[in-house]
Amino acid sequence: MLEHVINGLVLGGTYALVAMGLTMQYGIARIMNLSFGDMIIAACFATHVLFTALGISPIAALLIIVPASYAINLGIYQVMMKPLVSRAADEGALEVDSILLTFGVLFVIQGILLIMFGGGYNSYSFLNTPVKMLGTVVAGNRLLALVLSLAIGAVLVFILYRTRWGMILRAVSLSPQSAPLFGIDTDRTARTAFAIGGAMAATGGVVVSMFQTFTATAGVVFTMKALIVVILGGKGSIPGAIAAGLLLGLVETFVAAYVDPGLTLAAVYSVFLLLLLVRPNGLFGKV
Amino acid sequence: MSAKLEIANLNKRFGGLVAVNDVSFNLEPGEVVGLLGPNGSGKTTVMNMISGALACDGGIVRINGTDITKMKPHKVARHGVARTFQLVRPLPTLNVSENVMLALAFGKQRHWGRTAREMAEDKLAFVGLAGRGQEKVGDLTYIDQKRLEMARALASDPDLLLLDEWLAGLNPSELQIGIDLVRHLQDQGMTILLVEHIMEAVRALCSRCIVMSAGEIIAQGACSKVLQEASVIKAYLGDDHA
Amino acid sequence: MKTSYAFILAGGVLALLATAPVFISDYWTGVLLGMTGYVTLATAWALFSGPTRYVSLATVAFFGVGAYTVAVLNDIMPYPLVLLCAAGIGITMALVVGLSTLRLAGVYFVIFTFGLAELVRQTVSWWEVNVTYTMGRYVFLPFEGRHIYWQLLALAAVTFLISWSIGRSRIGLALKALGDDETVAAHSGVDVTRIKLLLFVISSTIITLVGAIQAPRWTYIEPSIVFNPTVSFMTLIMALLGGAMRLWGPLVGAIPLFLLFEWLSGTFPDHFSIILGLMFILIVFVMPNGVLAKFDSLRKGSKL
Numbered sequence: 094m095l096e097h098v099i100n101g102l103v104l105g106g107t108y109a110l111v112a113m114g115l116t117m118q119y120g121i122a123r124i125m126n127l128s129f130g131d132m133i134i135a136a137c138f139a140t141h142v143l144f145t146a147l148g149i150s151p152i153a154a155l156l157i158i159v160p161a162s163y164a165i166n167l168g169i170y171q172v173m174m175k176p177l178v179s180r181a182a183d184e185g186a187l188e189v190d191s192i193l194l195t196f197g198v199l200f201v202i203q204g205i206l207l208i209m210f211g212g213g214y215n216s217y218s219f220l221n222t223p224v225k226m227l228g229t230v231v232a233g234n235r236l237l238a239l240v241l242s243l244a245i246g247a248v249l250v251f252i253l254y255r256t257r258w259g260m261i262l263r264a265v266s267l268s269p270q271s272a273p274l275f276g277i278d279t280d281r282t283a284r285t286a287f288a289i290g291g292a293m294a295a296t297g298g299v300v301v302s303m304f305q306t307f308t309a310t311a312g313v314v315f316t317m318k319a320l321i322v323v324i325l326g327g328k329g330s331i332p333g334a335i336a337a338g339l340l341l342g343l344v345e346t347f348v349a350a351y352v353d354p355g356l357t358l359a360a361v362y363s364v365f366l367l368l369l370l371v372r373p374n375g376l377f378g379k380v
Numbered sequence: 381m382s383a384k385l386e387i388a389n390l391n392k393r394f395g396g397l398v399a400v401n402d403v404s405f406n407l408e409p410g411e412v413v414g415l416l417g418p419n420g421s422g423k424t425t426v427m428n429m430i431s432g433a434l435a436c437d438g439g440i441v442r443i444n445g446t447d448i449t450k451m452k453p454h455k456v457a458r459h460g461v462a463r464t465f466q467l468v469r470p471l472p473t474l475n476v477s478e479n480v481m482l483a484l485a486f487g488k489q490r491h492w493g494r495t496a497r498e499m500a501e502d503k504l505a506f507v508g509l510a511g512r513g514q515e516k517v518g519d520l521t522y523i524d525q526k527r528l529e530m531a532r533a534l535a536s537d538p539d540l541l542l543l544d545e546w547l548a549g550l551n552p553s554e555l556q557i558g559i560d561l562v563r564h565l566q567d568q569g570m571t572i573l574l575v576e577h578i579m580e581a582v583r584a585l586c587s588r589c590i591v592m593s594a595g596e597i598i599a600q601g602a603c604s605k606v607l608q609e610a611s612v613i614k615a616y617l618g619d620d621h622a
Numbered sequence: 623m624k625t626s627y628a629f630i631l632a633g634g635v636l637a638l639l640a641t642a643p644v645f646i647s648d649y650w651t652g653v654l655l656g657m658t659g660y661v662t663l664a665t666a667w668a669l670f671s672g673p674t675r676y677v678s679l680a681t682v683a684f685f686g687v688g689a690y691t692v693a694v695l696n697d698i699m700p701y702p703l704v705l706l707c708a709a710g711i712g713i714t715m716a717l718v719v720g721l722s723t724l725r726l727a728g729v730y731f732v733i734f735t736f737g738l739a740e741l742v743r744q745t746v747s748w749w750e751v752n753v754t755y756t757m758g759r760y761v762f763l764p765f766e767g768r769h770i771y772w773q774l775l776a777l778a779a780v781t782f783l784i785s786w787s788i789g790r791s792r793i794g795l796a797l798k799a800l801g802d803d804e805t806v807a808a809h810s811g812v813d814v815t816r817i818k819l820l821l822f823v824i825s826s827t828i829i830t831l832v833g834a835i836q837a838p839r840w841t842y843i844e845p846s847i848v849f850n851p852t853v854s855f856m857t858l859i860m861a862l863l864g865g866a867m868r869l870w871g872p873l874v875g876a877i878p879l880f881l882l883f884e885w886l887s888g889t890f891p892d893h894f895s896i897i898l899g900l901m902f903i904l905i906v907f908v909m910p911n912g913v914l915a916k917f918d919s920l921r922k923g924s925k926l
Contacts, residue, residue, distance in 0.1 A: 125729060127736070176907070188729050189677060193862070194906045196855060200899025208892055313851065317737040324730060355748035362741050366722055369730065431809060457811035471802040473867075474795070482799050485792035486811030492792050536811055 096229045097350045098343070103235045105342020106242035107301050111315065112322035112334040113249055114293025120328050121266045121286035123184060124174055124191045128198035129294055130315030135202055136162065136298025137307045138210055144217050151219055155241075155299050159292050166291025169198070170284050178283065199312065206309035216306040234303040241300050249293070250331055262286060314358070321365045340364070382409035382569045383444045383460055383539030385430070390439035392425055392595075399425045401595040403439070407540070412562070412572045414582040414603065417592035418616055423575045424466060426592070427542050430573075431463045432456035443540060460488055462538035464546045466575075468525045470517035477513030479528055480504060480535045487536025503531040507561060523554045530561065541565065543574040547581045559584050579607070591615065636779055643768035655771040655839070657880045662778040662832050663853070664860040664872035669785050670825035672866030673797035674818055680719065680735035681857045683742045684712055684826045686849040688833025690746060693759040693843040701763060705834055712830025716823040724818045743849035750845070758844035765838045773835045781828050785869055793817060855898070856883065863905055 111133060118126050139158050143149040149157070173194060181187035220233040253259035265272045265282045272279050301307065322341055326333025341361060348360040385407040392400040400422040407413055415423050428434040430441055432453040441449045448456050462483070471479050480500040484491045491499055504513055507527040520528060526546060533541060547558045559581050565572060566585065576582050582589060583603055590600040593615035599606045606612060639658075643651045663681060671678050691708040699707075723734050750756050788794045800807040800814050808814050833848065840847060856879070864875025879901075887894045 125732075173903070189675075190906060192677065192729075192732060194903055196858075197899040197902030197904075197906065200855070200895045200902065202899075204893060204896030204899060207895065313736075314740065317733070317740065320733045321737075324733065353748065353752065355744060355751065358737075358741055358744045359748075362737065366734075370722070433805065433809070452813075453805070453808035454811050454813045457809055463809055465806070469803055469806045471799050471806060473798045473802050478795060478798075482795055482807070482812070483810040485795060488811075490792075532810065 095227060096231070097346050099226070099229065099231050099239075100235065101343035101346035102339060103231075103239045103242075103304070103342070104346055105339035106239050106246075107297055107338075108318060108322050108342050109335045109338025110242045110246055110300065111294055111297035112319045112326065112338050113246060113331055114290040114297065115319045116290075116323045116326070116328065116331065116334050117262075117286045117293065118290035119323060120330075121262055122170070122174070122283040122290070123178070123187055123269065124170075124287060125188050125195070126287075126290070127192055127195040127316055128202055128312070129195075129290075129319055130317070131199050131202040131206075131312030132162065132166075132291060132294040133298040133301065133315045134307055134309065134312040135206065136295040137302035138206060138215070138309075139295075140299045140302045141215055141217055144219060151299055151303050152237075155296065158295050158299055162295035163288045163292040167284060167288040169291070170287040173198075174287065175280075175284075178280075199316075203309060203312060210309055212309055214306045214308055217302070219303055232304060238300045238303055241296075245293075245296055246335060250335075253331055318361065321361060325365065325368055382571045384409050384442075385540055385571060385573070386440075386442040386445075387426075387430070388440045388442075390426065390429060390441070391437045392422075392429060392434065393437050398595050400429070403592070403595075403597055405590050405597065405600065407571050407573060409571055410566075410569045411588065412566050412574070412586050414586035414589040415573055415575045415592065416577075416582065416589050416612075420594075421592040421615075422595040423592055424544055425595075427463065427544050427573070427575060430456075431461055431542055454486070457486070457536055458488055460537070460539035461542065462487075462533040462536045462540070463542035464526075464529045464533050464544055466544045466548075468522075468529050470520070470525050470528055472516075472518055474517070475513065476504065476509065476515050476517055476520070476528055477501070479517060480513075480531050483532045483535035487538075489537055500531075500535065503535050504528075506534070506564075507531045508557070523550060523557070526550070526558070527561075534565075539571060541570055541572045543572060543576075545575055545577065547574075547576060547578050555581065583607075632782075636775070640772060640775055643771060648767055651767045651771055653881075653884060655767055655774060655836075656884065657877060658771060658774040658778050659832055659836055660856065660860060660880045661873050661876045662774060662781050663829060663857045664864070664876045665778070665781050665785055666825045666828035666832070667857050668861040668866040668872045669781075669788070669828075670818075670821040672861070672868075672871075673794075673801045674821065675801050676724075676818075677732045677858070678735045678822075678825075679732060679851075679854045679858065680738045680826070681829055682849055682851055682853040683735075683739040684715065684829040685833035685853055686739070686746075686845070687711060687715060687742060688830035688835075689837040689840070689843060689848040690833075690845075691830075692763075692834045692837035693761050696761050696763055696837075705831065708830055708834035709827055712827040713823055715830075716826035717819070719826075720819045720822040724815060724822065739849055739851055739854060743845045746849070747845045758842060760842055761838050761840065763838040767839070770835060770839055774832065777828065777831055777835060782869070784824065784828075788821075789869055793820070797821065852895075852898070855902075856880075859902055859905060 115126065115129050118124050118129070136158055140151050140154045143154045143157065144151060174191065177190045177194060178187060181190060220237060222233045223230045224233050224236055226236070253262060261277050261282055264275070264277060265279055269279055318341065322334055322337045325337035325340070341364070344360055344364055345357045348357050352360070387406070388404045390400055390403040403426060415426065417423050425434065429436045432448070432451050432455065436449055439449070440447060443459055443461060446459060448459055448461070451459070471482070474482065477497065477500045480503050481496050484496045484499055501510070501513060504510060507530050509524060509527050509531065517525065517528060530546065543562070547555060550558055555578065562572065562585055574585070586603050588601065589603045589606045591598050591606060591612050598611050598615060599609050639654070642654060663685070667678065667681055670676065688708045691711055692704055695704045695707055719738065723731055788797070796807060796812040796817050799810070800812060800817065804814050837843060860876040860879045861872040862875065863879060864873065865871030883898070886897050890897065
């Protein structure tokens with residue numbers, strides 16, 4: 094029982110982490126990024142390669158992969174998203190345009206990964222030592238994943254709610270039209286938020302790869318789960334993303350343990366639909 | 381053509397804010413009544429609850445004795461209630477004639493085909509848009525969009541017409557055209573409830589006014605009398621003028 | 623009079639297409655078959671998603687369910703009854719999905735349908751493994767390519783007829799109106815939820831039937847084959863390229879793209895997914911007016 098709670102929290106922690114990234118991209122940069130999961134998977138493979146081929150530990154890999162993906166996402170925003178943002182007549186138009194565009198990106202990333210690594214399952218063994226804790230045994234890598242998720246999540250929450258720069262991000266999220274009236278450069282803010290979101294996806298990828306197997310085609314499922322967490326938590330809400338992420342992780346682990354591992358997605362969907370019908374604006378969404 | 385509207389104890393809250401508090405009034409068939417009040421006093425909220433756009437938190441709305449309180453907008457429309465919107469909302473994918481045909485096809489009578497096309501042309505002619513059915517709505521001027529909005533509302537053959545600041549934003553000569561149009565409907569015996577800030581229009585059209593402030597009715601009666609009342613002047617202009 | 627000429631012309635083209643398998647090789651019949659399948663899918667997709675602007679990615683969920691129904695039922699009942707069952711299952715599923723999701727705002731609908739195919743695939747896999755203990759099924763029906771082609775051609779013709787008649791009916795007008803502004807449509811007397819549901823059910827049922835009719839093509843069926851998400855994406859991009867708001871739009875988009883994809887997947891099988899992705903990006907960028915004007919620039923709010 095306790096074992097499942099811990100495993101659920103580990104999984105939920107990573108969901109919360111990646112969902113925070115997605116909510117930055119969707120809530121602040123207004124880009125609905127459907128290739129988000131594939132960016133996570135790309136980071137999984139990058140970690141895998143760095144670890145197995147070059148012997149760089151996943152912790153050190155974080156320091157390489159996260160800044161790299163920040164830069165890559167900045168580039169993606171500048172080249173592909175910005176023209177869409179400037180031509181969009183309204184938020185709805187941007188939403189549909191960005192959905193269609195990121196479909197394209199999804200297929201490109203997936204195609205490249207398939208050519209480079211094939212379609213099989215991948216994993217590596219890192220810190221797979223059992224750790225005794227609270228009367229149950231947890232794998233060391235899972236514990237590390239949980240700690241990393243919590244720490245990085247906490248840093249983001251601190252930045253958003255305790256710094257001037259975080260206030261700018263939140264202002265743009267709340268009211269993109271009036272933020273410029275206060276001298277906020279919305280374009281720069283959106284660009285930065287998108288890049289941070291991408292960096293969070295990469296962080297999630299590195300963390301996930303430490304304790305889970307992954308395939309080149311698993312990105313879609315990650316995107317879906319991250320989207321579900323974002324919607325459940327309320328668009329743009331960081332506390333919401335954390336709560337919904339943990340909830341989802343627990344639901345999944347318990348369904349896998351007590352019902353059937355094949356039905357986790359069905360369970361996640363049921364929770365999603367149920368909550369959406371009861372609270373259409375998410376757990377922490379504005380009414 | 382005309383209907384009796386009864387509203388009793390209408391309530392609406394948005395979170396902690398009481399937008400409409402215990403509002404009751406009646407409209408007799410053929411009456412043209414002004415619903416007045418400063419911005420935020422709950423007039424549009426009342427309109428939205430009558431037309432079904434908002435659910436009431438309490439109270440009853442009856443049209444010709446039928447309870448329409450819990451009905452969805454399309455049902456309310458089929459019971460003979462038509463409305464215009466505070467900001468004009470023409471449908472840009474449809475041309476001018478099709479905008480009107482929509483209400484003809486889904487109103488009380490459900491006209492379609494050639495009859496609907498001819499009736500749409502009649503309605504357009506009535507509001508002063510004769511022969512312009514094939515134009516794009518995006519090309520219409522503001523007054524013409526307002527005319528279209530009126531034609532669309534009339535096309536559903538309503539018994540009760542809700543005009544939400546339909547005369548706002550018009551220049552003086554356009555305003556006169558608008559007032560004449562409403563008076564024409566009045567002569568045909570249509571029951572009309574209009575939310576309006578332009579007192580000139582209210583005086584010209586309404587036999588009676590209802591004044592709201594902060595979600596409650598503070599005065600009602602003949603226009604000339606009500607507009608002199610101290611509480612009404614206070615609500616609009618503040619204490620000093622009362 | 624113009625309409626009757628168009629009908630005669632369309633009938634002539636249909637007859638020509640129907641006789642085609644007699645003159646061309648089996649390979650080209652196969653190409654025609656696939657093309658007709660996608661033309662039908664794209665037209666059916668646009669029937670609902672074009673005017674309402676609800677981007678549905680559930681295409682393969684219905685398509686796969688249709689194919690699976692045939693796989694499960696083909697040896698226990700006669701073929702026409704199997705198709706009827708497939709249609710019935712399609713309708714039921716569309717009603718359940720529609721009733722629970724059509725009140726969601728646009729982007730939530732996209733996301734829900736995005737995952738629906740995966741959900742259905744996983745649920746079917748789970749069912750097969752744990753309840754029926756079979757993974758993969760065989761479809762033995764005495765059909766050659768041209769038989770399947772003829773069925774699809776008939777379905778395509780029916781789909782066009784439905785799309786054409788809806789476009790001329792008051793429902794077509796209501797659909798365009800609610801795509802522009804649901805509130806105004808409702809206040810004009812349109813039962814918005816019911817019309818959306820009706821169109822979603824019609825569109826999904828046709829898509830289910832396309833899957834059912836194509837099932838005998840595979841002979842061997844398992845979830846990962848018939849629930850391939852590429853089907854949803856290709857349908858979407860075809861309809862968008864041609865214009866989802868017009869009767870012939872999806873057809874105009876489907877034919878060149880199908881031939882292109884057919885050639886690409888034969889010539890560069892490994893790079894297919896990358897090329898598909900680049901095409902997507904290209905269409906969004908190069909045809910902003912194709913995608914944007916037909917799909918979105920008239921969205922509610924933009925006119926204020």
